[in-house]
Amino acid sequence: MNRLDIKRSMSALPEYLQEIPEEVRKKTGIEVEFKEPDAEFKTRNPGMAATSAGVEIDPDNNSIIIWLTPAGLEKGALIHELLHLKRNIIDSVLKIFPNSSSPVHIQQQTFFLENDFEHLFILPEEILADPEREKEWVEVYKNALEKSRDRVLSLYMHWLVLNIALPNQTELIAECKSLLHGFPPYDVFGAAESLRNQVQSSMPDKHKMLNVLSSILRPELRSHMLIGRYVSANGRLTAECLGAL
Numbered sequence: 001m002n003r004l005d006i007k008r009s010m011s012a013l014p015e016y017l018q019e020i021p022e023e024v025r026k027k028t029g030i031e032v033e034f035k036e037p038d039a040e041f042k043t044r045n046p047g048m049a050a051t052s053a054g055v056e057i058d059p060d061n062n063s064i065i066i067w068l069t070p071a072g073l074e075k076g077a078l079i080h081e082l083l084h085l086k087r088n089i090i091d092s093v094l095k096i097f098p099n100s101s102s103p104v105h106i107q108q109q110t111f112f113l114e115n116d117f118e119h120l121f122i123l124p125e126e127i128l129a130d131p132e133r134e135k136e137w138v139e140v141y142k143n144a145l146e147k148s149r150d151r152v153l154s155l156y157m158h159w160l161v162l163n164i165a166l167p168n169q170t171e172l173i174a175e176c177k178s179l180l181h182g183f184p185p186y187d188v189f190g191a192a193e194s195l196r197n198q199v200q201s202s203m204p205d206k207h208k209m210l211n212v213l214s215s216i217l218r219p220e221l222r223s224h225m226l227i228g229r230y231v232s233a234n235g236r237l238t239a240e241c242l243g244a245l
């Protein structure tokens with residue numbers, strides 16, 4: 001039995017969000033499905049295995065699924081996933097994809113980097129639609145900072161999201177800053193600030209933003225990443241690859 005009461009949750013949202021699945025159907029011919037994550041989903045999407053919600057776009061099988069746990073739905077994650085869907089399919093924004101032959105941990109890392117860059121746009125819009133969502137993100141970042149204290153790339157991404165998308169969270173920003181200062185003799189904080197500055201001044205141009213990202217990634221990681229986007233033509237969805245990151 002599907003325990004997700006999508007209709008009821010959807011009807012509580014602002015109208016422009018309710019219309020997203022129908023706009024996607026008109027553009028791609030694909031009916032957006034809503035499902036609870038199963039074991040198969042977690043194997044196919046290792047990057048999303050631990051999350052309570054996610055969008056899976058599969059042009060090869062002509063399918064788009066919004067995966068939501070009942071707890072995720074309860075907390076309002078539907079807004080977040082609809083905004084991901086809108087940017088991916090309706091706005092056709094540029095993305096980084098992992099090379100399909102990349103090891104699983106690289107695929108996960110690519111997913112997280114792409115996700116963090118999208119969150120720079122999505123979180124402010126999500127919080128505008130439902131101010132309660134900010135509390136959820138505060139909890140997410142309390143945990144994320146704790147787990148990332150020795151991981152520089154993760155701290156860089158947290159620094160971006162906290163400053164750009166959650167600028168009122170001064171305590172979390174201060175906590176992240178003190179973690180970034182924890183790598184003497186390297187000026188990791190200075191590097192994080194320079195990254196934030198370059199990314200923020202490149203917004204909303206995702207191509208420019210991804211170029212900035214590319215400049216800080218180790219070549220052995222960057223070599224697994226491709227730049228592309230979802231495009232729809234003649235009622236058919238395809239993933240268009242535009243080359244290496």
Ligand SMILES: [Zn+2]
Nearest residue numbers: 080084115119
């Ligand atoms: Zn997300």
